[in-house]
Amino acid sequence: MLADFLADYDCLANPIGIHRHPANGKLLVPTDAPLPAPGSRLLALTAVAPDFLIVAGACIGTDTEVKLHALRKVDSLKTRANAIIRLCAVNSLSALELIGQVANNALNYHLQVTPPHLMTEAVATFDGMIAEARLLIPPHLTPVSEGHPIRLHRANQVASLAKAAGGLGHTTALIKSPCAYLATTLSLLSDPTFDVPVCLLNDDIEAALRLPGISSAIPTSTKDFALAGHLSEPRLSTPRKVQGKLVVACDAAVRAALLRDNPVDIDPSDPRLHESNHLTLILTRSQATRSLSASQFLKASRADPLAFAAYMRFYFLMLLAALGHELPACWCHL
Amino acid sequence: MDAVCKHWPEGVDLINAFYGPDALVLYEYTVDGAGVVAVFVSMEGTRQGCVLGSFLFDLAMLDIYNALTAKYPMFVTYALTDDLPLAIKPPPPGTTVGTLTGRSCTICWLISWPTMIA
Numbered sequence: 001m002l003a004d005f006l007a008d009y010d011c012l013a014n015p016i017g018i019h020r021h022p023a024n025g026k027l028l029v030p031t032d033a034p035l036p037a038p039g040s041r042l043l044a045l046t047a048v049a050p051d052f053l054i055v056a057g058a059c060i061g062t063d064t065e066v067k068l069h070a071l072r073k074v075d076s077l078k079t080r081a082n083a084i085i086r087l088c089a090v091n092s093l094s095a096l097e098l099i100g101q102v103a104n105n106a107l108n109y110h111l112q113v114t115p116p117h118l119m120t121e122a123v124a125t126f127d128g129m130i131a132e133a134r135l136l137i138p139p140h141l142t143p144v145s146e147g148h149p150i151r152l153h154r155a156n157q158v159a160s161l162a163k164a165a166g167g168l169g170h171t172t173a174l175i176k177s178p179c180a181y182l183a184t185t186l187s188l189l190s191d192p193t194f195d196v197p198v199c200l201l202n203d204d205i206e207a208a209l210r211l212p213g214i215s216s217a218i219p220t221s222t223k224d225f226a227l228a229g230h231l232s233e234p235r236l237s238t239p240r241k242v243q244g245k246l247v248v249a250c251d252a253a254v255r256a257a258l259l260r261d262n263p264v265d266i267d268p269s270d271p272r273l274h275e276s277n278h279l280t281l282i283l284t285r286s287q288a289t290r291s292l293s294a295s296q297f298l299k300a301s302r303a304d305p306l307a308f309a310a311y312m313r314f315y316f317l318m319l320l321a322a323l324g325h326e327l328p329a330c331w332c333h334l
Numbered sequence: 335m336d337a338v339c340k341h342w343p344e345g346v347d348l349i350n351a352f353y354g355p356d357a358l359v360l361y362e363y364t365v366d367g368a369g370v371v372a373v374f375v376s377m378e379g380t381r382q383g384c385v386l387g388s389f390l391f392d393l394a395m396l397d398i399y400n401a402l403t404a405k406y407p408m409f410v411t412y413a414l415t416d417d418l419p420l421a422i423k424p425p426p427p428g429t430t431v432g433t434l435t436g437r438s439c440t441i442c443w444l445i446s447w448p449t450m451i452a
Contacts, residue, residue: 008402
């Protein structure tokens, strides 16, 4: 029957000059299913992909192949990140912004269409690549390995926060992955065009909800959601908006953890402490420079209120937190 | 043009104005280090960079997709321009499928092919 379908397609499309690409049209057969018989009519009309195929950019196939495809995608993005790093010799501020705007968003589509539990390795590799690129941009920075692990972790936590929360806006793929997939899934389930049974997606949804960061970050009731300000927009009409709200919720959890975990115990005699502080300062100053210089592109050249608020919050609160100072409890709500 | 005439008659004059004349396509290459500019005439298909390209392609494919989905209602098909992912529901357990080797079992196919304008 499939052979008939393909033959009918060719019969209808070929006369108007449209032909199936012989290398791209493929048939995916599940691993536990038998293959078409050798010499069958079907094999003359299409090729068999035993493990996976790509549909609209998304990998569909065995878990192993989906994971490998994600890793290959991340690997292909290293060229882009390296090109941006080279830009820092000319303009490190632009390079830092491009790392956030271009490189850090390059995996977004794959995060939307791939179950998070199949993306864990790729996500870890990708986040590591972004963190490394971020630290390579300040040209006079000491090698990353010399920084104290706690400081490095803290610096990366700061950078992953939203700009409005005093971060660099480099939201990690670890947070985006389940948020993006859940938002896309919700959109799919509510779209009458597709009529997808929820049961088909239950495993993936549960796996996404179980991932660290999601289970603790998503408010458990609508009241909590409302109190957190996540329902300020009356309509969440697109997957991106839903994803944005979930990311904001997770961001809040990261920020709360950042404040809660202070002070950090680091041995003052640790030789790496000085370099680690330098590292944190470099990152925080980059953020402050970004906040203030962004408004220079505006006609009035006045500090944008949100950017200024972020700058104040960052320099008065987040920097202290990043350096391990204990913050008064009353400051935490800022 | 047949598809435009059938599905979007109001747009026939517009598309005739854009696609009636053949389009010149310029391309550059080098021979022994010297740049050469050549030209050929585009006489069919949508044009590179045309904002109506996807829409016109979709119009041309609409009747084909409709005919196929009508003839094969048992297949799940969703088309997006030149992508036609096709999912075939598994036959009931125990069904013998003559064109397959090995034991009959639950089978699910999924195919996809980007088309190419010759």
